[in-house]
Amino acid sequence: MKYFVVFLFLIASISTVAQTTDTPVKVSGTIISDNTGTPLANANIININQVTGTTTDDKGSFEIAVTQSDTLHVTLLGYQSLRVRVTNDWIKNKKTTIQLTQKAIALEEVVISPYYLTGYLEIDSKLIPIKEDYRYSISGLNQGYEGGQYAPEAFGKVLGSIFNPADMLYNVFGKKPQQLKKLKELRKDDTVRNLLETKFDRETISLLLGVTKDEIAEILSRCSYSEAFIKTANDLQIMDAISGCYEQYKILKKK
Template sequence: MKKNFLLLFMVFLALPVLAQEETPEMQEGELKAVVLNAQTGGPLESVHVINLNKVVGTITNKKGEFAITAAVNDTLYFSYLGFKSQKVRVTNDMFRFQETKIALTELAYALEEVIITPYQLTGYLEIDVRNLPINTAYQYSISGLPTSYEAGNKNPSAVTKVLGAIMNPADLLRNLFGKRPRQMRKLRQMKEDDDIRDLLASKFDRETLQALLQLEKVDIDDILSNCNYSKSFITTANDLQILDAISSCYEEYRILNRGN
C-alpha cells in the first residue's frame, strides 16, 4: 500500500515538469534573431524575412537583427539580393534564447561572355520605328465589361480564347482555383503587407511567390495564361505585378462562385 502511494505521489510530482516541457510547443509571439553573412560572419542589413504561415514580413536592421510574429513550427523565408534564399523552421530554442543566428550563403556568379546587339538607330523616325521590337500583347475590350482582356498575339484564336473565358468563366476559373483554396486565401494577406509587397516589386524570378503560395512556377504560368494574360506579360512582369494579376483573377472567381 505504501509503495502504491509513493508511486502515485511521484507521478503527481512529475506532472508539472511534463507540463513545462509541453508548454514551449504552444509558444507564439515575437521572435527575435540575427541574419549573418556565412562567408564573413558580418550582419546583413535589409534582408527580407517572411513568415510563410502567417503571411507577414519584416526586414533586418543595420545589425542584422529582426523581430517577427511567429509560432513553433512556422516557416521563415529569408531573401536577399546576391544570396541564396533560405527557409528556416521555427523551434522552441529560438524562443528560449532569442539569440538565434541565421547565416545566408552568397551566390557565386560565373559571368559568361555576353554579346550586346544595340538597336541601329538612323535618326529617321519612320525607319527607327520599324526596327524596334513590337509588343505583341493585345487587349480586347467589350462594351459593358469594366475591364479589358489581354490575349497575347493578335489572331482569331486569341479572340476566341477571350470570348470563351467571358462566356463561360466559372468553369475555367473553378479548374484553376478550386483545388487551391488555402493557397489562394493568402493573396489578400500578401497584398496588405508592405514589406512583402516591397520585396515582390524587386523580384522577377517567382521564387518568393512559389514559397508563399506553395505552387510551382509552371502552375503560376498556367494560372496567368488561362486568365488571359499574354506570354510577354508573364515573362517580363515583376512578382508584385504577377501577384496582383493572380489576385484579380481569383477575386473574379470568388464572385462567380458565390453566384452559383
C-alpha cells in the same frame, strides 16, 4: 478527487500546448554572412505561413511574429535564399542566428545585335519588330484581360478563358483555401508587398501559393495574360494578377 485533479492538470497542459502552437509570438534573430561573420543589413524575412515580413537593421537584427513550425523565407541580393523552420527552442530562447551564403556569380558573355537602319522611315519601320499585346475590357468587371498579339480569335480566347468552368484557377486553388487566404492577407503587409515589387524570380510567390513556377505561368495564361506580361512583370504584379483573376472568376461563377 484525485482523478479529478489529474483531469484538470491534463486539460491545462493541452490548453497550454495549443496556445503555444497556435498563438503567434515575437521572436528575434540576427542574420550574418557565413564567410565573414559580419551582420547583414536589409535582408528580407517573410513568414510564409502568416504572410508577414520584416527586414534586418544595420546590425543584421530582426523581429517577427511566428508560431511553431512556421517557415521563414530569407533573401538578400547577392546571397542564396534560405528557408528556416521555426522550432520550439527558438520560441523558448526568443533569439537565433541565421547564416547566409554568398552567391558565386559567373558573368556570361553578352552579344548586342544592333538594328541596321537605312535612314528611310518607310523601310526602317519594317525592320524594327514591334510586339503589341492587346488588352480587352469586359463590362461589369474592373480589370482588363490580355489576349496577346492581335488575332481574330484573341477576344474569343479571353471569353473562353474567363467563362470556362474547368478553369485552372479552380483546379489549383479550389482545393487550397489556405493559399487563397494568403492572397488576401498579402494586401495587409506592406513589407511583403514592397519586397515582391523588387523581385522577378517567382521564388517567393511559389512558396506563398504552394505552386511551381511553371504553374504560375500557366495560371496567368489561362487568365489571358500575355506572354510578355508573364515574363516581364514583377512578382507583386504577378501576385495581384492571380488574385484579381480568381476574384473575378468567383463572381462570374456565382452569376
